[in-house]
Amino acid sequence: MLDVIxxxxxxxxxxxxxPKDAQCQDILKNHLSRMGFTxxxxxxxxxxxxxxxxxxxxxxxxxxGHTDVVTPGDLHTWQFDPFKPTRHEGYLYGRGAQDMKGPLxxxxxxxxxxxxxxxxxxGSIGFLITSGEEGREFMHGTPHVMExxxxxxxxxxxCVVGEPSSMTHLGDxxxxxxxxxxxxxxxxxxxxxxxxxxQLALNPIHQALPALTELIQTQWDLGNQDFDPTSLQIxxxxxxxxxxxxxxxPETVRLHFNMRNSPLSDDESLKQRVIAxxxxxxxxxxxxWEISGKPFITAQGTLSVAATAAVTSVTGITPDFSTGGGTxxxxxxxxxxxxVIELGVVSDRIHQVDERVNMAELEQLVQIYYTLLENxxxxx
Numbered sequence: 001m002l003d004v005i006x007x008x009x010x011x012x013x014x015x016x017x018x019p020k021d022a023q024c025q026d027i028l029k030n031h032l033s034r035m036g037f038t039x040x041x042x043x044x045x046x047x048x049x050x051x052x053x054x055x056x057x058x059x060x061x062x063x064x065g066h067t068d069v070v071t072p073g074d075l076h077t078w079q080f081d082p083f084k085p086t087r088h089e090g091y092l093y094g095r096g097a098q099d100m101k102g103p104l105x106x107x108x109x110x111x112x113x114x115x116x117x118x119x120x121x122x123g124s125i126g127f128l129i130t131s132g133e134e135g136r137e138f139m140h141g142t143p144h145v146m147e148x149x150x151x152x153x154x155x156x157x158x159c160v161v162g163e164p165s166s167m168t169h170l171g172d173x174x175x176x177x178x179x180x181x182x183x184x185x186x187x188x189x190x191x192x193x194x195x196x197x198x199q200l201a202l203n204p205i206h207q208a209l210p211a212l213t214e215l216i217q218t219q220w221d222l223g224n225q226d227f228d229p230t231s232l233q234i235x236x237x238x239x240x241x242x243x244x245x246x247x248x249x250p251e252t253v254r255l256h257f258n259m260r261n262s263p264l265s266d267d268e269s270l271k272q273r274v275i276a277x278x279x280x281x282x283x284x285x286x287x288x289w290e291i292s293g294k295p296f297i298t299a300q301g302t303l304s305v306a307a308t309a310a311v312t313s314v315t316g317i318t319p320d321f322s323t324g325g326g327t328x329x330x331x332x333x334x335x336x337x338x339x340v341i342e343l344g345v346v347s348d349r350i351h352q353v354d355e356r357v358n359m360a361e362l363e364q365l366v367q368i369y370y371t372l373l374e375n376x377x378x379x380x
Contacts, residue, residue, distance in 0.1 A: 001113070004106055005087075005092060005105075013083060015083045016131060017068065018135035024131070025050055025067055025129060028067070028104065028129060031112070032054075033052075035115055036054050036115070037053060037127070038053055039052045042144060044144040047140035048130070049128075049131070049145050051127070051149065052127040052129075054124060054125045054126075055125060057122070057123050059157035059376070060126055060157050061126070061159075061376055061377060062126040062338075063160055063162065064142070064160070065103060065129055065130075065163075066129070066130050066131065066132070066141070067096075068131040069101070070095075078354055079093065090358060090359060090360065091359060092362075094355065097349075097356050098345050098349055098356070098357050099347070103344040104129070106362060106365040106369055107127070107369055110368075110370040110373065111369075114370050114373040118378055121378055123157070123377050125377070128159075130142050130144075130145065130329070142329040156336060158302070158303045159338050159340045159341075160340075162342070163175065163344050164345045165343055165344050166344065166347060169315070170365060171314070171317045172317055172319055174304070174308075174319045176323065177298060178296060178325065180261040180294045180295040181260055182260075182270060182289065183289065183291075183292060184258070185254070185289075186255050186285060187252055188284065189286075190284070193248075194247060195246075203250070204251065208255075211277050211281040214280075215277055221264040223262050224264065226297055227297075230262050230270070233258055235257060235258060236256045238254045267294070296330070296331055298339050301339055302339065303376070304321065304341060311368055315368075343368070345358070346358065
C-alpha cells in the first residue's frame with residue numbers, strides 16, 4: 001500500500017515549475033494504472049495533462065488538481081532546498097507541499113485504499129490532472145481536458161479540487177465557489193513635451209488620475225451572503241523611462257487592473273461602467289479586456305453534505321463554506337453542471353518561502369478523501 005508522505009516526497013523532488021511537469025504525472029499515472037485506471041494523455045502546447053478513469057457507470061466522481069508549482073525564488077532564502085523534501089518537526093518541507101502536491105498524493109492514496117476495500121463500488125472515479133494551472137498557459141490545462149471530456153460525452157457528477165482550502169486547521173473551510181476575474185489593460189495617450197512647457201504638451205498621467213481615483217473609489221456592488229463585494233485593484237502602472245529623460249512629459253501611460261466580481265456584477269455591466277468613467281473624463285484611451293474566470297457557486301447538495309460529514313468524522317470540525325480567495329480550475333468544471341468543491345490542506349505557506357505541510361494533517365486528508373468516496377460511491 002502507498003504511503004502518502006513517501007509519495008509526496010517523490011512529487012516534491014520533481015522541479016515542476018509551471019508549465020513543466022518534470023515527470024510528476026508519470027509517477028501518478030503509474031500508480032493509477034496499477035489500480036485499474038485507463039489513462040489518456042492530453043498534452044496541449046507546453047502543458048501536460050491526463051485524464052484517468054476507473055469504471056463505466058454514473059455517477060462519476062472526479063479528483064482534479066495540478067502538478068505544476070510556482071518558482072521558489074531565491075534558493076538562499078529557503079531553510080531547506082525546495083526540491084529536496086525534508087522532514088522537520090512534524091512538517092514536510094518543499095515547493096508544492098501545500099499547493100498542491102500534498103493533496104494530489106492524498107487523493108491517490110485514498111483512492112487506493114478505497115478500491116482495496118470496495119473493488120465493486122458504485123459509479124466511476126476519475127482523475128483530471130494538469131501541469132498548467134499556475135501560469136498564463138492555464139487555457140492549455142483544465143479547459144483543454146474539459147473540451148476532451150465534452151467530446152467524449154463524459155459527464156462529471158461530483159468533483160473535488162485539491163486546492164489548499166483550509167485556513168488554520170485541516171477541514172475548517174471548504175470552497176464551494178469563487179468570484180470571477182476580469183483583467184483590464186488600459187493605455188491612455190497624451191502628447192509628449194518638455195516639462196518646462198506643459199502648455200505645449202498633454203500629460204496622460206495627469207489626465208488619467210481623476211478617472212483612476214473614481215474607479216478605485218467606486219462601490220461596484222455589496223456582495224451577498226455567499227460572495228464578497230466586487231473589487232478593483234490596480235496592479236501595475238508604466239510610463240516614460242524612469243531615471244532617464246526626466247525632463248520629458250511622456251506620451252502614454254499604461255496600466256493593468258483586475259476586478260474580482262461577484263455574480264451581482266456581470267462582466268458586461270462592469271465593462272460598461274468602467275468605460276463610462278473613462279469617457280466622463282474625455283480620455284484618449286485604448287482598453288483591452290481579458291476574462292480569466294466567471295463567478296460560480298455550488299449550491300448545498302449531495303457533495304457538500306458528504307464532504308461535511310467526511311471532514312467532521314475525521315477531524316471533529318464542522319467546515320465553513322466560502323467563496324473567498326483567488327481563482328482555481330474549479331471555474332472550468334462548474335459550468336458543466338458538476339457539483340464542485342475545493343478541499344485541501346492549510347494554506348498558510350502557499351507560494352511562500354519554506355512551503356510545508358503538516359504530515360499528520362496530510363494523513364487525515366487521506367482519510368477525509370477516503371470517507372468522501374465511501375459516502376458517495378457505496379450503498380448507505
